[in-house]
Amino acid sequence: MQQIVNFILRNKTFLLFVLLLFVSVMLTIQSHSYHRSRFINSANFLSGGIYNASNSMSEFFDLKNQNKLLQEDNKRLKSILYNTKQTPDTNYIDSTNYNKKYKFTAAQVIRNSYATTNNILLLNKGDNDSIKQDFGVVSSKGIIGIVEKTNRNYATVLSILNTTSSISAKLKKTPHFGSLKWNGNSPNTIQLSEIPKIATVAKGDTIITSGRSAIFPKGIPVGTISNFKLDNAENYYEIDIVLFNDMTSIEHVYIIENKDAKIIENILKDND
Amino acid sequence: MTNLLSIHTIRFIVLLLIQVLLLSHVNFLGNINPYPYILFVLLFPVKNNRLIFILLSFLLGLLIDMFLDSGGIHAAATVTIAFIRPAALKFSFGAVYEHNAIKFGNVDFGQRITYITILVLIHHFILFLLEIFNFSKIFLVLKNTLFSSIFTILLCVLITIIFGGTNKK
Numbered sequence: 001m002q003q004i005v006n007f008i009l010r011n012k013t014f015l016l017f018v019l020l021l022f023v024s025v026m027l028t029i030q031s032h033s034y035h036r037s038r039f040i041n042s043a044n045f046l047s048g049g050i051y052n053a054s055n056s057m058s059e060f061f062d063l064k065n066q067n068k069l070l071q072e073d074n075k076r077l078k079s080i081l082y083n084t085k086q087t088p089d090t091n092y093i094d095s096t097n098y099n100k101k102y103k104f105t106a107a108q109v110i111r112n113s114y115a116t117t118n119n120i121l122l123l124n125k126g127d128n129d130s131i132k133q134d135f136g137v138v139s140s141k142g143i144i145g146i147v148e149k150t151n152r153n154y155a156t157v158l159s160i161l162n163t164t165s166s167i168s169a170k171l172k173k174t175p176h177f178g179s180l181k182w183n184g185n186s187p188n189t190i191q192l193s194e195i196p197k198i199a200t201v202a203k204g205d206t207i208i209t210s211g212r213s214a215i216f217p218k219g220i221p222v223g224t225i226s227n228f229k230l231d232n233a234e235n236y237y238e239i240d241i242v243l244f245n246d247m248t249s250i251e252h253v254y255i256i257e258n259k260d261a262k263i264i265e266n267i268l269k270d271n272d
Numbered sequence: 273m274t275n276l277l278s279i280h281t282i283r284f285i286v287l288l289l290i291q292v293l294l295l296s297h298v299n300f301l302g303n304i305n306p307y308p309y310i311l312f313v314l315l316f317p318v319k320n321n322r323l324i325f326i327l328l329s330f331l332l333g334l335l336i337d338m339f340l341d342s343g344g345i346h347a348a349a350t351v352t353i354a355f356i357r358p359a360a361l362k363f364s365f366g367a368v369y370e371h372n373a374i375k376f377g378n379v380d381f382g383q384r385i386t387y388i389t390i391l392v393l394i395h396h397f398i399l400f401l402l403e404i405f406n407f408s409k410i411f412l413v414l415k416n417t418l419f420s421s422i423f424t425i426l427l428c429v430l431i432t433i434i435f436g437g438t439n440k441k
Binding site: 012021040042115120187248 | 326354
């Protein structure tokens with residue numbers, strides 16, 4: 001016993017080092033497995049508050065560009081609104097307007113990252129705005145990522161530029177679907193795999209979300225095909241996609257809540 | 273003593289804030305960022321309680337991880353260089369270190385660069401190894417380590433020269 005105590009006392013520095021190294025490597029491994037609890041995250045009072053303060057200063061300098069983006073978005077929405085048939089009868093209540101499936105919440109990106117292999121965004125909306133894990137995040141131009149962790153006022157988002165994330169997407173012109181993954185090389189291009197060989201693929205084709213998961217509705221734009229080739233087994237295409245979004249400058253985003261997500265999950269669980 | 277304590281507390285906070293608010297958004301040529309927050313570890317007094325020193329380094333790394341959402345990679349890298357710092361000191365300064373008489377303000381310039389380079393390279397290698405976490409991408413790890421290290425070493429040397437006056441004990 002005496003010897004054990006002596007040993008610990010003699011090597012206390014080394015033992016402390018090994019302990020701390022072990023803790024940090026465990027945290028790293030944890031953060032690499034998709035959607036496991038990331039213990040140390042930036043959705044908290046301290047880092048969220050500091051990023052919020054810094055963002056409130058820097059967003060001022062980007063106002064012009066962001067206004068232009070919002071205006072474009074408004075233009076697009078207005079053209080949809082006025083080109084659809086209007087219901088002139090005010091007495092008529094359209095019951096399909098109730099119980100809408102998707103609920104949108106506007107939010108601001110207060111920290112953006114795109115240079116590492118596992119990029120995380122921080123939004124200024126959290127539990128107080130009923131944002132929860134697994135909500136989708138899109139911008140006016142296209143897909144951004146999936147909400148990972150929330151606290152009272154902030155939420156972290158697993159960006160599509162993250163080697164651990166995987167989102168279902170399909171070709172716009174045919175129903176062939178595959179999964180979107182990022183290889184970590186360039187923040188403008190992302191990879192779509194598992195599109196079967198039988199599908200006709202051409203450069204410039206549009207890729208949209210498939211709506212096969214409970215996170216994103218169908219038809220959110222992702223990007224256009226810039227390059228494609230067959231994989232080693234020659235069964236599936238490996239496709240490079242240029243994103244519509246400029247992931248290096250995003251400010252205003254929308255969080256999508258699918259109100260049926262619980263039901264869909266339960267059905268899928270029952271089947272397993 | 274209080275003076276020394278306050279200098280290191282302020283350095284801890286200032287380096288942390290500069291790192292997370294400014295230098296992690298440089299993204300030079302796409303993804304090259306400097307990490308000069310490790311100056312806290314490099315410039316910590318040589319006569320110290322090693323347990324407290326290692327704990328403080330771990331805390332600094334963990335705080336950086338919290339801000340950058342990077343799991344525990346900065347904590348692991350920082351705690352490692354804190355642990356092997358005595359060896360690096362002995363290697364770069366030799367006899368001076370044996371007498372515990374190093375003042376970072378007035379050591380030889382070449383020795384100072386050797387010291388900074390060794391620790392920065394080790395720190396960045398562990399950092400990118402854990403970040404990319406894939407042995408098949410070892411060339412990406414080495415490439416990132418090399419470019420980021422050059423950037424960090426330059427900044428560290430510049431900062432120690434510019435603020436050299438305050439580092440004297």
